[in-house]
Amino acid sequence: MELNRDDHLDVEDFLVLPHLETHKEPAATCSSLKAKPSITLSPVNGSRWDLPRNYEGYVVERMEGEDAGKFKVSFRTRSCIEIMDDGYKWRKYGKKKIKNNPNPRHYYRCSREGCKVKKRVEREREDEQFVITTYEGKHNHENPAAATSLPPHQNPLGYH
DNA sequence: CGGATTTGACCGGCGC
């Protein structure tokens, strides 16, 4: 029964979950990362997240207590930028220095009204090139940048 | 001018 107690996740959890490790690219991809389309991940029924294409592994955590039934996903990315444009609009609401990690952690929230999705981004302790991103909650709305649902005449993003 | 950032303060949970 005590196993559910500590299923919170640590950075170390990512290290043992290589999903696609062959996707190693030089740091030069930093700029193009923003424009890259995302992968839709549905590890749990009813849950859906948009991940960048070059993620290297992810962890899905089941929430407990009040938020029981909801899920949280964390993934690890090799990137020199922390803020990745995943199509949603994020409003930053906090920054915190975490123990055991010299790099600060950033807290974001979806700007959409009524959308309580949260996102937290932190750089890995040792390897500065790795970024850990965590999504929490479900979106109230569709991805505004989802190309499939865009009106036929409009193309604000991805237009080279 | 309206909305996003910034940044320290505040607060609640947990472990000792």
Next chain:
DNA sequence: GCGCCGGTCAAATCCG
């Protein structure tokens, strides 16, 4: 009970 630690608030500020 107290202090550490992580998460959020909110006021000032910035920026397009």
